[in-house]
Amino acid sequence: MEKRTLGKSGLVVSALGLGCMGMSDFYSGRDDEESAKTLHLALDLGVVFLDTADMYGCGKNEELVGRFIQGRRDEVVLATKFGNTFDEKIGKRLGVSGRPEYVRSACEASLRRLGVDHIDLYYQHRVDPNVPIEETVGAMSDLVREGKVRYLGMSEAGPATIRRAYAVHPIAALQTEYSLWSRDVEDEILPLCRELGIGFVPYSPLGRGFLTGQIKRFEDLAEDDFRRHSPRFQGDNFRKNLELVDRIKSIAVEKDCTASQLALAWLLAQGEDIVPIPGTKRRSYLEENVGASAVKLSKSDLDRIEEAAPKGVAAGQRYPEASMKMLNL
Numbered sequence: 001m002e003k004r005t006l007g008k009s010g011l012v013v014s015a016l017g018l019g020c021m022g023m024s025d026f027y028s029g030r031d032d033e034e035s036a037k038t039l040h041l042a043l044d045l046g047v048v049f050l051d052t053a054d055m056y057g058c059g060k061n062e063e064l065v066g067r068f069i070q071g072r073r074d075e076v077v078l079a080t081k082f083g084n085t086f087d088e089k090i091g092k093r094l095g096v097s098g099r100p101e102y103v104r105s106a107c108e109a110s111l112r113r114l115g116v117d118h119i120d121l122y123y124q125h126r127v128d129p130n131v132p133i134e135e136t137v138g139a140m141s142d143l144v145r146e147g148k149v150r151y152l153g154m155s156e157a158g159p160a161t162i163r164r165a166y167a168v169h170p171i172a173a174l175q176t177e178y179s180l181w182s183r184d185v186e187d188e189i190l191p192l193c194r195e196l197g198i199g200f201v202p203y204s205p206l207g208r209g210f211l212t213g214q215i216k217r218f219e220d221l222a223e224d225d226f227r228r229h230s231p232r233f234q235g236d237n238f239r240k241n242l243e244l245v246d247r248i249k250s251i252a253v254e255k256d257c258t259a260s261q262l263a264l265a266w267l268l269a270q271g272e273d274i275v276p277i278p279g280t281k282r283r284s285y286l287e288e289n290v291g292a293s294a295v296k297l298s299k300s301d302l303d304r305i306e307e308a309a310p311k312g313v314a315a316g317q318r319y320p321e322a323s324m325k326m327l328n329l
């Protein structure tokens with residue numbers, strides 16, 4: 001697996017990471033045994049950049065990742081996040097916090113659940129609109145000084161916040177949604193990251209699975225699946241978005257790859273500073289996704305993809321209304 005460096009931070013990661021969220025949360029079909037095998041296979045295949053967050057499964061996902069990297073800690077670039085608050089005992093999400101004392105206690109809790117003495121990349125998951133970013137990043141930079149964290153990241157932060165944060169401490173990576181159906185970051189956020197030398201980590205690079213072409217009917221999503229609440233998966237939007245997937249699939253067939261591989265190869269082709277983190281709990285999907293690194297797209301392939309999936313093509317917002325309010329702050 002090719003390596004990439006996140007912006008000018010010097011943090012070297014595999015060109016594709018592994019998103020671990022769906023192993024414990026948001027998407028149905030939890031299977032810890034298969035997830036463990038998937039984590040081990042990822043490391044064997046050189047996919048060493050693992051992505052989790054404290055709120056995934058209200059702590060459960062960090063525990064799972066922590067359990068299965070024991071003995072292989074040195075092979076892993078471990079990224080986790082804080083900022084979405086939750087009650088671990090009752091498994092309930094509460095709100096957001098960027099208060100300095102919360103940053104410290106969240107980090108201690110993540111280190112404990114992960115069973116490690118340091119986190120390689122520590123992201124603020126969502127910006128707290130009630131706490132000046134300088135205070136939050138100030139507390140995060142204390143963690144770097146203490147050796148508990150190596151690099152800092154942000155997620156879904158707006159341009160002004162990114163600049164202010166960067167003035168306090170270098171930011172190694174911004175993790176924000178980016179894929180063939182979520183291209184808003186191309187306007188302002190991605191150019192800003194490039195100006196400052198911040199690496200870009202696209203999350204949900206497969207459109208939460210939709211761009212793979214495997215999700216064919218809303219009714220097939222389990223009752224507890226988060227995607228039932230996502231506007232893009234609902235009603236008429238679902239139908240319109242299937243047309244987009246059909247166009248992606250037909251280009252993939254010509255390129256002799258799968259739709260998932262094409263979606264990932266397109267992201268990898270957007271720049272050396274881009275490190276997508278497709279999520280899966282299955283070895284078969286992981287192997288398929290790793291195959292994307294061998295798919296080379298020519299200028300004319302990229303032009304055709306542009307035509308098939310232009311900016312703003314997706315029908316529906318990427319989150320329900322209340323969650324949209326927490327983006328780009």
Ligand SMILES: NC(=O)c1ccc[n+]([C@@H]2O[C@H](COP(=O)([O-])OP(=O)(O)OC[C@H]3O[C@@H](n4cnc5c(N)ncnc54)[C@H](OP(=O)(O)O)[C@@H]3O)[C@@H](O)[C@H]2O)c1
Pocket residue numbers: 018019020021022023027029051052125155156175176202203204205206207208209210212214260277278279280281282284285286288289
């Ligand atoms: N910072 C943030 O706010 C934020 C938000 C969302 C996600 N994330 C991070 O980004 C990671 C990736 O995003 P994501 O998991 O939301 O979405 P994604 O990577 O776009 O898609 C994941 C979904 O696609 C399915 N899938 C994966 N590979 C496939 C393949 N080759 N063929 C068919 N289906 C396939 C997975 O199925 P299975 O689950 O059955 O394997 C899962 O349902 C997450 O794991 C998480 O770490 C961050």
